[in-house]
Each structure stands twice: as structure tokens, then as C-alpha cells.
Amino acid sequence: MTTFLRDTTTVFSRELRPALRNPVGLLFDMGQPLLFLFLFGTLLDGAVGSSWQWFVPGILVMMCLTGPMGAGYGLLVELLGGAFERLLVTPLNRTAMLVGKCMKATLTLLAQAVLIILLALPLGFEPHAVGVPAALAQLMVFAVGLGALSFVLAVKSAPSGTLFYVVSQSVLFPLLLLSGVLLPLESAPGWLRVLGQLNPVTYVVAAQRALYAGDLADPSVLYGGIAVCVVAAVGLHLGNRAMRKGV
Amino acid sequence: MIHTRGLTRVFTVRRKEKVDAVRGVDLDIEAGRLVAFLGPNGAGKSTTLRMLTTLLPPTSGSAVVAGHDVVKDPARVRSHIGYVGQRNSAGEEHRVRDELVSQGRCYGLRPREATRRADELLDLLDLTPLAKRLPGTLSGGQRRRLDIALGLVHRPRLLFMDEPSTGLDPKSRAEIWQHILRLRETYGTTLLLTTHYLEEADSMAERVVIIDGGRIIADGTAEQLKNDLAGDHVVVTTATAQDAEKAVRVAGGTARDTTVRLRVDRAAAALPGHLRTLDAAGVKVTAAETVRPTLDDVFLTLTGRSLTDDDLPA
CATH class of the missing domain: 3.30.70 (Alpha-Beta Plaits)
Known part of the structure; x- marks a missing residue:
């Protein structure tokens, strides 16, 4: 167990160091969510009078989909180069490799989420004192699962890497559009609503909105919680298997 | 140091198509030797190396490396061997020195030890002025020296190198070899490397193992092979x-x-x-x-083909 903790720390700090050396990179990675927040959010505000309370949680979930899901890209680069192979020849614990990487992806997301919340404050976003930490915790569990799934995808994509781009691009947008992140699904036709209900992200978005509004006892919080836990469990299980099998 | 019996690896390409990359390799390498695997691309050199370094499980057969079985106890094997792969070992986002420290941590060194060892290796491989650079800004020869430094962090008694000098200009190749030979002299490290440069195997290795079609087809000193098989x-x-x-x-x-x-x-x-x-x-x-004779003549005698025919470095 001590070796496992030590190895996890080793992987985590190796992953984190480039970010610490270049913290501005964190902002650049947030380009898309920031654009959506300021441009689309303002547009939405004017057009349908949607509240920031409704929109900001969606943006955070969207960031969770692009960030941790893109974390696999870093692994893919190391797989295509020789860095990952080099680490596989060291006695480093395989599970620790996965956990350390997921921790980094999750911590990055947390930092970005806090930043988005702070930036949304002057726009009129009013965070709930208990809801925010609860929402962030839920988001982080989601990030662990998505990060792990993205690592699995990267391992499966080697050596060409094509699969990674195809899957991440073709999965990301349907998941986003069908989750009600950008526009509410309530006004959608029935078939679209059904599709939305099959999408686990929908439950996370609903739960996040409830939490940020302070409705901690809302049933959607429970469903969202179940959704993120399932995603995290499946992700970690598959991720662990992929890492152990190596390449 | 290395003992294999019937080491075999079959790859399944698509559903039913199978490729026998390595077929029944028996090999014994004693400590302190510098052994070169020589053979054309696709001969099974790298696959053999990947099995010996625990990167790839053998389909059948056994291999004991540095006293431990690669299948039963891969973790022990890993802590005793160093590996310099064919591709670049350093992550693109990581500074040279950071990556060396991380590598030391991977082998269980304490942070302070890892830092000291990183500085030692930077010095040993003439990388000190490049410590803060990102790998992408290094020349081919510098990157290769970094790869070697990463393979040496835990002072392995056995070092595997997959084509350590491929793709380098003659000057960088000579430099790399200087470092490799010095390493051997100073620490008595056992070295097993693959190459498709004939002259390298000829002049540097004490023992040349020629591999073709997944099998060892000749094994001996370069002199022996040339005298016995080409003349x-x-x-x-x-x-x-x-x-x-x-x-x-x-x-x-x-x-x-x-x-x-x-x-x-x-x-x-x-x-x-x-x-x-x-x-x-x-x-x-x-x-x-x-x-x-050259080793190419040896290969020609053995296989009827020239090593240089299908083996132009990509």
C-alpha cells in the first residue's frame, strides 16, 4: 500500500509539474468554456432570458467533458512517443499510473471550475454556500470517471491514434447537445427528450443545476450522484484493466 | 544474466492471420557482456527485447532476466533492468531534469536521492546545460543521450537498448558509443542491444547474435562468424x-x-x-x-539475402 501511495504521488507530481511550470496553460485550455460563458451565455441571457444560475452549471459540465476527456490525449502522445513505454518498464504500480493521472485531470478541472465560478460572479451568478462544494465534489467524481475512460480510449487507439480522435469527436457533441447544457430539453420534441434521458450527462447537468440553486434535497441530485458514481466505477475498472494489460 | 528457453511470440493480425514474430529463441548471456542482436527489420529483434523487458508477454517459452522470471515476477525484473527504447523516452511537456527526477522516483528513490542522481546523470551524459530545456528543443543526439540517462537512473546491472544509434548523424553516433563503452568500463554493465548497422555490431559487440525470421541463425564473436561462415x-x-x-x-x-x-x-x-x-x-x-568478410557476407551465406537489401533505415 505504501508503494502504491508513493507511486501515485510520483505519477501525480510528474503530471502536475508542467502545469505548475506554466500555469497560464490552464487558462488556454479553458478557451472553449470561457467563450461559451461570455458569448453564448450573454446571448442566451438576452434571447430567452435564461438565468446565469441555469447556464453556469451547464458550462462546468461541458468543461468536464472536454477537459478530463481530453486528458487521454496527453497519454496518447506519450503512447505514440516512447515515454509511456519507458514508464511501463519501471516497477511503477500500474493502478497508481491510472490513479495519479486521474487525480491530475480532476485537480485541473477543479481549478478551472473555481475560476469559471469566480468569473461568473460579476455576470450575476449567485452561488449557494453549501451547494457549490457539493456540486464541485460531484463534478470531480464525474471527472475521475471521464478521465479514466479517456485513458482507456487512448490505450485502445495506439499505435495509430485515429480511433481516439474519431471517438472523442463523435461522442462529445451528441453527449453535450443531448444533455441540455446549452438549451433546455423541455421544449424538445418527444424523441429528442427520450434520447436525452438515455444520456447520463443529462442527469449530471440536472443535479448540478439543483445543487447550485441550493436544492440539495432535489431528487435530481440523487440521480446525478448515481450517474457520476457509475461512470467513475466503470471508468476506473476499464482503465485499470487497460493499464495492467499494457501495450 | 539472461536465460531463455523456447521463447516464442505469435501476433494475431486480424482474426485468423497469425504472425510468428519470434520462434523458439534459446539464449544465454552471462553478466558483463556486450551483446548485439543483428538482423533485418521484422526479424524479431525488438519483439525479443520487449519480451525480455516485460513489455510483452511471451506466447510460450520462458525467460529469466537478472535472476527473475519475466512472466511470474515482472516487477522484480523491472527493478533490475534498464531499457532504452527505439523511440524517445522523455515526455514532450517535461523538462530534461524534471523527467530524470521523475524517473528516479519511479524506481523508488527518495526525492533528494532522485534529484542528486538526476544531476549526476546530467553531468555523466553532458546534458547539464540542457537541464531546463524541453525535449522537443534538443538535437537527435542530445535526445538519445537523455534516453540513455533515463535508462541508467537506478544503476541497472543490465541495460537493454533498442537501436540506440539509429537515425543519428555519424558524429552523434560516435558520441553515443563513447558513452556506452564508458558505461561498461566504469560499471561493468551487461548490455544487450539491437542494431541494423553492421559496422556497429562488428566493431563494438563482443558477441553477435544474428536473428532472421524470428530465429537465431548464428551466434558468436564477429571474428568467429566471419571466419566460419564467410571467410x-x-x-x-x-x-x-x-x-x-x-x-x-x-x-x-x-x-x-x-x-x-x-x-x-x-x-x-x-x-x-x-x-x-x-x-x-x-x-x-x-x-x-x-x-x-563483413557480417553482411555472413548473413548472405546464411540466408542468401543481403542485410542491406531490405534494411535501409527509414
Whole structure:
């Protein structure tokens, strides 16, 4: 167990160091969510009078989909180069490799989420004192699962890497559009609503909105919680298997 | 240091198509040796190396590396061996020194030890001025030195190197070799490397293992292999093609136009006598030389193919 903790720390700090050396990179990675927040959010505000309370949680979930899901890209680069192979020849614990990487992806997301919340404050976003930490915790569990799934995808994509781009691009947008992140699904036709209900992200978005509004006892919080836990469990299980099998 | 028996790896390409990359390799390498795997691309060199370094499980057969079984106890094998892969080992986002420290941590060194060891290696491989650079900004030779440094962090007694000098210019190749040889001299490290540069295997390795089609087809010192399997030649050029034919009748060998090749035991010693014989027979010789065989000749004798034919470095 001590070796496992030590190895996890080793992987985590190796992953984190480039970010610490270049913290501005964190902002650049947030380009898309920031654009959506300021441009689309303002547009939405004017057009349908949607509240920031409704929109900001969606943006955070969207960031969770692009960030941790893109974390696999870093692994893919190391797989295509020789860095990952080099680490596989060291006695480093395989599970620790996965956990350390997921921790980094999750911590990055947390930092970005806090930043988005702070930036949304002057726009009129009013965070709930208990809801925010609860929402962030839920988001982080989601990030662990998505990060792990993205690592699995990267391992499966080697050596060409094509699969990674195809899957991440073709999965990301349907998941986003069908989750009600950008526009509410309530006004959608029935078939679209059904599709939305099959999408686990929908439950996370609903739960996040409830939490940020302070409705901690809302049933959607429970469903969202179940959704993120399932995603995290499946992700970690598959991720662990992929890492152990190596390449 | 390395003992394999019947080491085999079959890859399944698509559903039913199988490729026997390595077929029944038996190999024993004692400590302190510098051994080169030589063979064309696709011969099974890298696959063998990947099995010995626990990167790839064997389909069948066994391998004991640094005293531990690669299948039953891969973790122990890993902590005793170093590996310099074919591709670049350093992550693109990581500074040279950071990556060396991380590597030390991967082998369980404490942070302070890892830092000290990183600085030691930077110094040993002349990388100190590049410590804060990102790998992408290094030259090919510098990157390769970093790869070697990463493989040495835990002072392994056994170091595997997959084509350590491929793709480098002659000067960088010479530098890399200097470092490799110094490493051996100073620490007595056992080295197993793959190469497709004939001269390298010839001049540097104490033992050359020639691999083709997933099998070991020859194994010995470069001298032994060349003497046993190819041999010296005396080559004379005659004034006319008729003279060449006459030379073959008198002293043997094979003629092609005005060139006559004759295999002998020691060419330098045989040349004077050979020339006297030809002279006595009235053959007019205009030029004469002795030719030492290369490992390519050895490969040609063994397989009927030249190593250089299908093995142009990509």
C-alpha cells in the first residue's frame, strides 16, 4: 500500500509539474468554456432570458467533458512517443499510473471550475454556500470517471491514434447537445427528450443545476450522484484493466 | 544474466492471420557482456527485447532476466533492468531534469536521492546545460543521450537498448558509443542491444547474435562468424578475361570478367603465394587485394539475402 501511495504521488507530481511550470496553460485550455460563458451565455441571457444560475452549471459540465476527456490525449502522445513505454518498464504500480493521472485531470478541472465560478460572479451568478462544494465534489467524481475512460480510449487507439480522435469527436457533441447544457430539453420534441434521458450527462447537468440553486434535497441530485458514481466505477475498472494489460 | 528457453511470440493480425514474430529463441548471456542482436527489420529483434523487458508477454517459452522470471515476477525484473527504447523516452511537456527526477522516483528513490542522481546523470551524459530545456528543443543526439540517462537512473546491472544509434548523424553516433563503452568500463554493465548497422555490431559487440525470421541463425564473436561462415578472399584483377579463366584453372576460385575471387583461410598470408602461382602459370595480374568478410557476407551465406537489401533505415 505504501508503494502504491508513493507511486501515485510520483505519477501525480510528474503530471502536475508542467502545469505548475506554466500555469497560464490552464487558462488556454479553458478557451472553449470561457467563450461559451461570455458569448453564448450573454446571448442566451438576452434571447430567452435564461438565468446565469441555469447556464453556469451547464458550462462546468461541458468543461468536464472536454477537459478530463481530453486528458487521454496527453497519454496518447506519450503512447505514440516512447515515454509511456519507458514508464511501463519501471516497477511503477500500474493502478497508481491510472490513479495519479486521474487525480491530475480532476485537480485541473477543479481549478478551472473555481475560476469559471469566480468569473461568473460579476455576470450575476449567485452561488449557494453549501451547494457549490457539493456540486464541485460531484463534478470531480464525474471527472475521475471521464478521465479514466479517456485513458482507456487512448490505450485502445495506439499505435495509430485515429480511433481516439474519431471517438472523442463523435461522442462529445451528441453527449453535450443531448444533455441540455446549452438549451433546455423541455421544449424538445418527444424523441429528442427520450434520447436525452438515455444520456447520463443529462442527469449530471440536472443535479448540478439543483445543487447550485441550493436544492440539495432535489431528487435530481440523487440521480446525478448515481450517474457520476457509475461512470467513475466503470471508468476506473476499464482503465485499470487497460493499464495492467499494457501495450 | 539472461536465460531463455523456447521463447516464442505469435501476433494475431486480424482474426485468423497469425504472425510468428519470434520462434523458439534459446539464449544465454552471462553478466558483463556486450551483446548485439543483428538482423533485418521484422526479424524479431525488438519483439525479443520487449519480451525480455516485460513489455510483452511471451506466447510460450520462458525467460529469466537478472535472476527473475519475466512472466511470474515482472516487477522484480523491472527493478533490475534498464531499457532504452527505439523511440524517445522523455515526455514532450517535461523538462530534461524534471523527467530524470521523475524517473528516479519511479524506481523508488527518495526525492533528494532522485534529484542528486538526476544531476549526476546530467553531468555523466553532458546534458547539464540542457537541464531546463524541453525535449522537443534538443538535437537527435542530445535526445538519445537523455534516453540513455533515463535508462541508467537506478544503476541497472543490465541495460537493454533498442537501436540506440539509429537515425543519428555519424558524429552523434560516435558520441553515443563513447558513452556506452564508458558505461561498461566504469560499471561493468551487461548490455544487450539491437542494431541494423553492421559496422556497429562488428566493431563494438563482443558477441553477435544474428536473428532472421524470428530465429537465431548464428551466434558468436564477429571474428568467429566471419571466419566460419564467410571467410577471407583474395581478389585479383587480370589483364584479360582469358587470363581470368586461366587463373581459375590453375589456382581455383570464381571468375567474373577479369576479376577472380578465391576463398582462403588468411588472405594476407595467402596473397604472395597465390600471386607467384599465377605468375608461374603466365597469368598477367594487374591488381590484387585481400578482402576481409563483413557480417553482411555472413548473413548472405546464411540466408542468401543481403542485410542491406531490405534494411535501409527509414
